Amino acid sequence: MRLTCWKTPLLPETCLCAALNVLKSALLFALQNMRRFLHCGDVRKTFQYRLYPTKKQHALLNAQLAEACRLYNAAVQERRDAWKMRKTSLTYYQQANQLRHIRAAGDLTLANYTSCQDVLRRVDNAYHAFFRRVKAGQKPGYPRFKSVTRFHSYTFPKYGNGCKLKPEDKQLYIQGVGELKVKLHREVTGCIKTVTLKKSCGKWDVCFSVEAETPTPIPATGAVTGIDVGLASFAVLSDGTTIKNPRYYEAAQAKLRRVQRTVCRRKKASNRRRKAVRQLRRVHQHIKNQRSDFHHQVARQLINQYDVIAYENLTITGLARSMLAKPIADVGWGRFLTILSNKAAEAGREIVKVTPHGTSQRCICGQAVPKTLRNRWHHCPTCLLSVSRDHAAALEILRLGLSRREAT
Numbered sequence: 001m002r003l004t005c006w007k008t009p010l011l012p013e014t015c016l017c018a019a020l021n022v023l024k025s026a027l028l029f030a031l032q033n034m035r036r037f038l039h040c041g042d043v044r045k046t047f048q049y050r051l052y053p054t055k056k057q058h059a060l061l062n063a064q065l066a067e068a069c070r071l072y073n074a075a076v077q078e079r080r081d082a083w084k085m086r087k088t089s090l091t092y093y094q095q096a097n098q099l100r101h102i103r104a105a106g107d108l109t110l111a112n113y114t115s116c117q118d119v120l121r122r123v124d125n126a127y128h129a130f131f132r133r134v135k136a137g138q139k140p141g142y143p144r145f146k147s148v149t150r151f152h153s154y155t156f157p158k159y160g161n162g163c164k165l166k167p168e169d170k171q172l173y174i175q176g177v178g179e180l181k182v183k184l185h186r187e188v189t190g191c192i193k194t195v196t197l198k199k200s201c202g203k204w205d206v207c208f209s210v211e212a213e214t215p216t217p218i219p220a221t222g223a224v225t226g227i228d229v230g231l232a233s234f235a236v237l238s239d240g241t242t243i244k245n246p247r248y249y250e251a252a253q254a255k256l257r258r259v260q261r262t263v264c265r266r267k268k269a270s271n272r273r274r275k276a277v278r279q280l281r282r283v284h285q286h287i288k289n290q291r292s293d294f295h296h297q298v299a300r301q302l303i304n305q306y307d308v309i310a311y312e313n314l315t316i317t318g319l320a321r322s323m324l325a326k327p328i329a330d331v332g333w334g335r336f337l338t339i340l341s342n343k344a345a346e347a348g349r350e351i352v353k354v355t356p357h358g359t360s361q362r363c364i365c366g367q368a369v370p371k372t373l374r375n376r377w378h379h380c381p382t383c384l385l386s387v388s389r390d391h392a393a394a395l396e397i398l399r400l401g402l403s404r405r406e407a408t
């Protein structure tokens with residue numbers, strides 16, 4: 001398949017056509033942005049379920065994913081060529097306008113039209129993100145071609161168009177595949193907007209992005225807390241409670257080492273190596289699942305227990321490049337704090353972010369108590385507060401959080 005709109009010579013009529021197209025693109029872009037603006041208050045939530053396709057359906061799903069990947073690569077190729085040969089940047093609409101012809105020529109067998117558009121939108125987003133980074137002076141990565149092993153999902157951007165959930169039969173209809181068995185372990189609440197089919201470790205999942213219903217606040221408890229996240233323990237609350245750091249990645253090191261060694265030993269592009277890679281992926285997936293489960297459980301407990309939760313607004317990207325990169329990635333604060341804020345928004349709880357500067361070097365009475373990293377105990381000479389370093393930090397975070405809350 002070749003996307004080649006930029007190659008056609010521009011004749012007078014086509015010039016007019018092109019001008020009209022540009023106008024149309026601009027209008028559509030404005031409309032889209034307006035829509036985004038109008039919907040900015042919406043809370044989106046994703047429900048994920050495991051799919052159980054038959055052997056035949058499995059092959060069809062794989063074929064659709066491969067087609068989506070091929071379209072993605074063709075779109076990237078077209079943009080690269082257009083820039084190399086003509087120094088023109090292509091827009092999403094210029095690429096999407098060719099879809100009809102390509103499909104009519106029978107060169108694209110991805111069944112649903114809107115999911116083809118979604119693939120092109122992904123390419124467009126990748127380029128926008130690239131140029132945004134270039135402008136911001138960050139380190140940009142040019143959108144790359146993806147192999148099928150790096151292309152994990154495709155989306156139906158309009159629910160009901162090529163996909164339909166039948167909860168009573170526990171079936172999901174997918175255009176070009178048929179009715180798939182789905183394990184509905186919980187009810188989908190809210191209005192389904194998009195459906196994404198995702199492949200991980202050879203298994204298929206379906207993700208429903210729903211517009212969440214209005215949040216239902218849970219009864220107030222009158223309790224407030226500050227949390228100090230760390231590596232020695234996952235978190236310390238301002239009442240002194242310590243949550244242990246599970247260190248799932250570290251615990252799996254021995255197993256990972258073994259499996260990675262197997263991958264290395266096997267011949268490249270062999271079936272046995274492919275099998276070993278699959279095994280390695282499974283181990284990583286398991287670690288990820290364990291961590292995610294832990295985060296959800298801790299966040300749920302905190303939300304149920306406290307009305308107001310204060311935490312440090314850490315810059316994790318900087319920390320994750322330090323010597324402690326591995327344990328920091330293992331503990332996953334960023335993901336945890338996102339989960340915590342999402343759960344808080346849904347339960348009507350309040351989250352206060354405080355600046356992390358000096359929380360471990362100050363007492364709640366205002367006295368500076370300088371400590372090195374090795375110094376694990378906080379002893380204040382003014383108010384005689386004597387607690388562990390992390391507990392003192394949690395108390396200080398709570399104090400800052402509450403004062404910030406009063407100020408606003």
Ligand SMILES: [Zn+2]
Nearest residue numbers: 363365380383
């Ligand atoms: Zn003090």
